[in-house]
Each structure stands twice: as C-alpha cells, then as structure tokens.
Amino acid sequence: LDRQPFLGAHQAGIVTAQPAAALFVALDVLAEDRGELAKLFRILTERFAFLTEGGPVPVLDPRLPPADSGILGPRVLPDNLTATLAVGASLFDDRYGLAGAAPRHLRPMDRFPNDSLDGKLCHGDLLLQFCANTAETTLHALRDVIRHTPGLVSLRWKLEGMLPPHVVKRQGQDTVRNFLGFKDGTANLDARDDALMRRQVWVQPGSGEPSWAAGGSYQVVRIIRNFVERWDRTPLREQERIFGRHKDSGAPLGASDEHALPDYAADPAGTRTPMDAHIRLANPRTPETASSLILRRGYNYSAGITPSGQLDMGLIFVCYQADLDAGFVAVQNRLNGEPLEEYIKPVGGGYFYALPGLPETGGFLGQGLL
Numbered sequence: 001l002d003r004q005p006f007l008g009a010h011q012a013g014i015v016t017a018q019p020a021a022a023l024f025v026a027l028d029v030l031a032e033d034r035g036e037l038a039k040l041f042r043i044l045t046e047r048f049a050f051l052t053e054g055g056p057v058p059v060l061d062p063r064l065p066p067a068d069s070g071i072l073g074p075r076v077l078p079d080n081l082t083a084t085l086a087v088g089a090s091l092f093d094d095r096y097g098l099a100g101a102a103p104r105h106l107r108p109m110d111r112f113p114n115d116s117l118d119g120k121l122c123h124g125d126l127l128l129q130f131c132a133n134t135a136e137t138t139l140h141a142l143r144d145v146i147r148h149t150p151g152l153v154s155l156r157w158k159l160e161g162m163l164p165p166h167v168v169k170r171q172g173q174d175t176v177r178n179f180l181g182f183k184d185g186t187a188n189l190d191a192r193d194d195a196l197m198r199r200q201v202w203v204q205p206g207s208g209e210p211s212w213a214a215g216g217s218y219q220v221v222r223i224i225r226n227f228v229e230r231w232d233r234t235p236l237r238e239q240e241r242i243f244g245r246h247k248d249s250g251a252p253l254g255a256s257d258e259h260a261l262p263d264y265a266a267d268p269a270g271t272r273t274p275m276d277a278h279i280r281l282a283n284p285r286t287p288e289t290a291s292s293l294i295l296r297r298g299y300n301y302s303a304g305i306t307p308s309g310q311l312d313m314g315l316i317f318v319c320y321q322a323d324l325d326a327g328f329v330a331v332q333n334r335l336n337g338e339p340l341e342e343y344i345k346p347v348g349g350g351y352f353y354a355l356p357g358l359p360e361t362g363g364f365l366g367q368g369l370l
C-alpha cells in the first residue's frame with residue numbers, strides 16, 4: 001500500500017495524494033551533447049523506477065564504495081516515494097538542438113510585482129520532485145541520483161517541504177494547515193476526478209503543444225516566504241478577512257462547514273467576503289474564470305534564519321495546469337496587490353514542464369523529446 005506505481009500515462013507525484021515529506025531540487029545539465037542528455041534521462045528513469053519500487057541494495061566488493069548511501073539500510077523501502085521529472089526553459093537553449101521542441105508556454109518564470117527573487121533559488125534545466133512519507137526517503141533518493149549522474153548534472157537549488165502527516169490521506173479531501181495557521185487545500189481541485197484532470201491538468205494531444213508533450217503538465221514552483229512574526233501580531237479578524245475563511249474551521253466567512261461554497265453572487269459588495277480576499281481573487285467562481293482552475297500541491301518549508309534575524313519559513317507553492325497562462329499566470333495576476341502580500345514574499349522557484357509518464361518498461365522519461 002505504501003508503494004506508488006512508477007509506470008503510467010502520467011508521472012506519479014502530480015495527482016498522487018500528498019505524503020508528509022517533499023524535496024524539490026533544481027539541476028543544471030552538464031551533458032556535452034544530446035546523446036549524453038539521453039543517457040542522463042535514461043539513468044534518471046532507472047533510478048526513479050528502482051527507488052519507487054524498492055528492493056535490496058547490491059552487495060559489492062568491500063574494496064569499492066558501497067552501492068548505496070546506506071541511509072535506509074540494506075533494503076530500500078518504497079515509503080510512498082514518488083519521483084517526478086520536469087524540464088525548465090533553459091534546457092531548450094542552443095546546447096542540445098531542442099529549441100524547436102519546447103512546450104509553447106515554457107519560459108523563465110515571470111516576475112510579479114511583489115516578487116523579490118533570489119537568483120540562487122530560481123529556475124534550472126531540470127526539476128526533480130521527490131515526495132515520500134519521510135524526509136530520509138527523499139534525501140536518500142537525491143543522494144542516489146547524484147551518485148549515479150557524475151559529470152552529467154550540477155546542483156542549482158534545493159528545498160525540503162513538509163506537511164502534518166496524520167491527516168494527509170486523500171488529496172482534495174483532507175486539508176492540512178500552512179505556516180500561517182490556515183487550512184490549505186480546502187477548495188483545491190479533486191485530483192481523483194479524471195475528467196477534471198484531463199481538462200485542467202494534463203496536456204492533451206492536439207492542444208497546440210508539441211506531440212511529445214501530451215500527458216505532461218506545466219509545473220509552477222514558487223518559494224514564498226511568510227513573515228510569520230508580523231502575522232502572529234495581526235488580529236484574528238484581519239487574518240480571516242485576508243483569506244476569506246475562518247481560521248479554526250476553514251469555512252468561508254459566515255459559514256461553519258469547511259467545504260461550504262462561498263456564494264459571491266449573493267455578496268456583490270464584499271460585505272461577507274471582501275472583494276480582495278485571497279480566495280475571492282484566486283477563484284471568483286464565475287464562468288469566465290473557470291479556465292484558470294489549477295491543481296495545487298504545495299508544501300510548507302522551514303529553513304534557517306534570515307540575515308535580519310527573522311524565521312525563514314513559508315510555502316513551497318506548487319501547481320499543475322495544462323495551460324500555464326490560462327492557469328497559474330491568470331490566477332497570480334488576479335492576486336497581484338492582494339492584502340496577503342504584506343505578509344508574504346516570493347523569493348524563488350521557476351516554471352517547469354513535468355514530462356509525460358512512461359507507460360511501459362523499456363523506454364525512458366523524455367524519450368519522445370529526444
């Protein structure tokens with residue numbers, strides 16, 4: 001039960017229920033040519049398949065370095081691991097002759113007005129997303145991949161994320177709290193709804209994207225710092241008006257059930273839910289904005305302390321959509337200037353394209369592209 005299938009029309013880790021631990025690592029590719037790039041993708045595919053399936057670590061001649069870091073012991077357990085491979089816009093520069101093959105919306109991440117991006121936390125030729133029950137498993141996976149790809153990649157940035165483990169059972173059903181203390185994910189898309197996922201998340205054949213891209217999805221990652229010290233000194237009523245939801249129950253303002261639907265048509269002046277509340281701007285629930293529905297799959301992060309002595313914690317916001325501009329970009333443009341901005345600062349991340357899945361053994365992720 002704690003094994004996520006690696007093979008499939010789509011990669012695991014996108015509509016998969018979220019386990020408690022995540023690790024995002026951006027890599028730059030050092031491969032000399034397209035042949036070496038294909039070798040890299042083949043190795044990544046093999047390692048992902050082994051790590052998610054689990055199994056005994058081969059025993060080598062003790063005069064050699066051991067075959068595995070050993071941090072999970074002599075037998076690797078799957079521990080619900082998913083490993084998801086996405087490509088960034090820079091992979092399509094002139095190095096590998098792939099310029100004509102890029103997904104049509106893929107580009108370096110846009111800069112939004114509230115962003116204060118740190119170049120050392122942005123972009124990357126590749127993004128690897130590891131999710132598992134425990135942080136040890138995600139770190140083991142990263143060490144395994146690094147060990148098997150010498151000279152082929154260099155590490156660009158990495159960030160680990162967490163969610164409270166006890167309530168994470170089914171994505172879109174059980175909601176957990178972010179580091180501002182609010183339930184996050186309440187109104188997320190139901191990832192078990194295949195028709196909805198086909199419409200909003202998975203790139204379809206004939207959608208104007210290159211044919212190799214069908215079955216993939218645009219992945220947006222935003223590292224968003226939360227000013228938690230300031231937040232913790234903000235009145236509860238103010239906090240609730242900023243999001244448009246009650247803090248204890250997660251219900252829309254004025255309701256008591258978390259999953260009650262806010263009725264904005266009955267509140268045209270924003271008496272109950274302010275017009276600039278996060279949820280109202282993010283999803284005005286009008287027919288015209290239905291195209292901007294996105295699948296969110298974020299994690300909380302806690303790093304160190306900032307140079308000015310504040311806690312460096314926040315949200316690794318992650319979302320998937322079939323159309324980057326109709327999805328994330330449209331939502332973020334509506335959110336620009338929202339009152340929540342006083343308490344958050346996007347500092348990094350990037351736009352990526354999660355490759356289509358590998359339906360059967362024998363091939364490798366990204367084969368259609370190369």
Ligand code: HEM
Pocket residue numbers: 178180182183184185186187188222224225226243245278279280282283294314315317328331332335344
């Ligand atoms: C909803 C928090 C950033 C898009 C919510 C909710 C919370 C929340 C508490 C209400 C519960 C829920 O439905 O999940 C945050 C925090 C953020 C952040 C703390 C930054 C640190 C973003 C960003 C986007 C976004 C960057 C996209 C550009 C959404 C959407 C909803 C939502 C689409 C659902 C609205 C609905 O359907 O009613 N967020 N969010 N959020 N957020 Fe965010």
